[in-house]
Amino acid sequence: xxxxxxxxxxPLRGGVRIAGSKNAALPILAATLLAEQPVTIANLPxxxxxTTMVELLGCIGVDLTVGEKLTVEADANAIVxxxxxxxxxxxxxxxxxxxxxxxxxxxxxxxxxxxxxxxGARPVNLHLRGLxxxxxxxxxxxxxxxxxxxxxxxxxxxxxxQVTVGGTENIMMAATLAQGQTxxxxxxxxxEIVDLAQCLIxxxxxxRxxxxxxxxxxxxxxxxxxxxxxxxxxIETGTYLAAAAATRGKVLLRNTCPANMAAxxxxxxxxxxxxxxxDDWIALDMxxxxxxxxxxxxxxxxxxxxxxxxxxMAMNALAQGTATVTETVIADRLGQAxxxxxxxxxxxxxxxxxxxVGQDSLRGTAVMASDLRASxxxxxxxxxxxxxxxxxxxxxxxxxxxxxxxxxxxxxxxIRRVGSRSS
Ligand code: UD1
Numbered sequence: 001x002x003x004x005x006x007x008x009x010x011p012l013r014g015g016v017r018i019a020g021s022k023n024a025a026l027p028i029l030a031a032t033l034l035a036e037q038p039v040t041i042a043n044l045p046x047x048x049x050x051t052t053m054v055e056l057l058g059c060i061g062v063d064l065t066v067g068e069k070l071t072v073e074a075d076a077n078a079i080v081x082x083x084x085x086x087x088x089x090x091x092x093x094x095x096x097x098x099x100x101x102x103x104x105x106x107x108x109x110x111x112x113x114x115x116x117x118x119x120g121a122r123p124v125n126l127h128l129r130g131l132x133x134x135x136x137x138x139x140x141x142x143x144x145x146x147x148x149x150x151x152x153x154x155x156x157x158x159x160x161x162q163v164t165v166g167g168t169e170n171i172m173m174a175a176t177l178a179q180g181q182t183x184x185x186x187x188x189x190x191x192e193i194v195d196l197a198q199c200l201i202x203x204x205x206x207x208r209x210x211x212x213x214x215x216x217x218x219x220x221x222x223x224x225x226x227x228x229x230x231x232x233x234x235i236e237t238g239t240y241l242a243a244a245a246a247t248r249g250k251v252l253l254r255n256t257c258p259a260n261m262a263a264x265x266x267x268x269x270x271x272x273x274x275x276x277x278x279d280d281w282i283a284l285d286m287x288x289x290x291x292x293x294x295x296x297x298x299x300x301x302x303x304x305x306x307x308x309x310x311x312x313m314a315m316n317a318l319a320q321g322t323a324t325v326t327e328t329v330i331a332d333r334l335g336q337a338x339x340x341x342x343x344x345x346x347x348x349x350x351x352x353x354x355x356x357v358g359q360d361s362l363r364g365t366a367v368m369a370s371d372l373r374a375s376x377x378x379x380x381x382x383x384x385x386x387x388x389x390x391x392x393x394x395x396x397x398x399x400x401x402x403x404x405x406x407x408x409x410x411x412x413x414x415i416r417r418v419g420s421r422s423s
Contacts, residue, residue: 004391004405006382007414008364011288012249014411018237018256019045019402020070020230023307024192026094027169028199028230029053032062032074033101034176035203037225044070044230045402048395052092056084060098076105083110086143091399096124097166099147100174103136109147113140121331130158130171134178155180155219163188163300168215169196176205178219187215190301191260195231202226232256232280235307236401238264239376241284242311243408245273246318246384250285251411258282263304267312270294271319293321293358298329310336310377317345318384319358327352336374339367343381343389361386369393372400379404383413 020043030053032039044050054072058064061080065073082102089095089112102109113124128138128145134153139146155178158171168188173196175182187193189211197210203226206218237256244251245268258265258277265275268284271291276283293316298306306329316323317340327333334354337347343365346357364387369375375397382389391397394417397404405415 001392002394002417002419004379004382004394004397005416005418006364006379006389006391008382008385008387008389010383010412010414011247011286012240012244012251012383012408012411012413015252015254016240016407016410017254018232021045021192021195021233022047022049022400023165023235024195025050025230026053027097027173027192027196028228029057029072029074030097030101031173031196031200031203032057033060033076033079033098034105034173034200035076035223035225038073038075039203039225040071040073040227042069042071042227042229044072045233046070047402048399049092049094052088053094056088056095056098059085059088060102079106082106082108084112086112093122094166096127096145097170097173099127099145100131100170103131103147103149104153104174104177107149107151111145112143113145124166126160126162126164126167127170130160130167130184131174133158134174134182152219153178155182155217157183158185160184160186165190165193168193172197172207172215172217173200175217175219176200176207176223177221178217180219182217182219184215184217185213187213188300189213191231191234191257199226199228202228231260234260234264235305237261237282238305238308239311239380239401240407240411241268241273241282242308242315243380243383244284244411245271245286245291246315246380248286248288248290249411252281252283254281256280256282263302264308267294267296267304271315291315291319293319293323293356295323295325297326300329306330306333307373309333310373311380313337313347313354313356314340314377314380316356316358317347317381318362322355322357325354325356335370336377339370339374339378340381342367343385345381363387364389366390366392369396372396376401379408383408383415
């Protein structure tokens with residue numbers, strides 16, 4: 001297993017280009033299953049999860065042409081299976097996003113799902129309930145979710161019990177080909193939902209209200225081809241900004257979208273960062289100052305994103321003052337606190353609240369990444385710490401960050417990837 005080795009203590013300085021959004025790319029790739037003509041998706045990030053989703057489409061029978069500059073053309077006209085098998089999707093929860101499109105277009109779908117679909121750590125009960133309201137019959141056996149519908153799905157009024165990004169996406173995609181109108185109340189408002197809706201609209205779907213809590217979808221009988229460019233990754237953007245703040249650096253991030261990042265930029269300003277932004281760039285300058293502690297609570301968009309909570313906890317571990325970080329979106333997501341403590345951080349976790357007393361410095365040591373965003377928090381701590389940090393379990397980070405060590409090297413960090421034997 002590879003590891004990341006970081007010799008910390010150097011402020012990040014310089015400019016990098018932000019990749020396409022993973023969380024927009026995955027549903028948009030799933031949406032290509034709905035189209036009767038080829039769909040070309042551009043600005044895909046080069047990530048393990050995107051490769052897995054492309055492989056999954058190939059396994060289902062989509063004819064794929066991978067072009068230059070991270071472009072994929074998907075032609076879903078020769079689908080042979082409506083099934084997403086265990087071997088391919090065991091490590092990617094987002095595979096469940098093919099359920100709605102396959103069901104809407106072919107009347108049946110079978111997807112392997114990790115954990116309990118109805119009551120596991122991160123269930124998909126709300127996806128299934130929405131599809132059932134549209135006429136699907138769903139049952140689970142041997143780890144698979146199986147869904148069927150006679151004829152077409154029917155439009156319905158669906159009130160989501162809880163804001164769910166994936167649930168909103170699955171139901172919105174299914175509704176594009178349903179008979180009649182679907183209204184989704186308490187829909188997620190994330191920019192990635194808006195990106196997916198715009199792609200579906202380019203394919204011929206009739207969708208209103210994307211970006212608000214009420215989505216209205218008028219079903220059509222078929223969708224066609226289009227060319228669509230995936231939005232920039234706001235989580236990658238926020239990660240590099242937090243890393244620059246923690247190391248007292250100065251960075252310029254290009255090909256990003258500041259308009260999607262208001263809650264995050266506000267917190268960085270509160271931390272003492274000097275920010276400038278244009279339509280597609282953000283510059284951050286700490287003027288060599290230590291960040292100030294910033295308390296935050298994660299919330300669905302437009303609130304502060306759970307996917308940046310671990311990175312801001314790492315920044316707070318080095319900040320001046322005391323902060324609380326409250327996680328309200330995803331249960332048990334403060335796991336990085338334990339590894340940060342091993343680096344000298346002063347963090348007390350009680351339930352879903354972490355209290356962090358900022359330290360002058362952290363010390364590098366061997367730490368273990370436990371999930372994608374937790375590992376980004378450890379990288380930030382390692383970049384700012386004194387001495388050498390060795391991070392194992394970095395397959396997690398490769399799921400969400402394109403060429404992370406190369407980009408950080410461009411920003412002046414002393415970071416490299418090593419195989420376990422050479423570490
Ligand atoms: C997406 C993002 C993920 C992010 C999360 C929250 C992708 C590929 N992933 O995940 O990076 O952390 O949004 O912003 O876009 N829930 C239920 N029942 C359901 C569905 C969700 O109880 O049927 C709960 C979940 O357990 C969780 C909360 O709702 O506590 C939010 O989950 P959700 O928004 O669905 O997250 P994902 O779409 O899986």
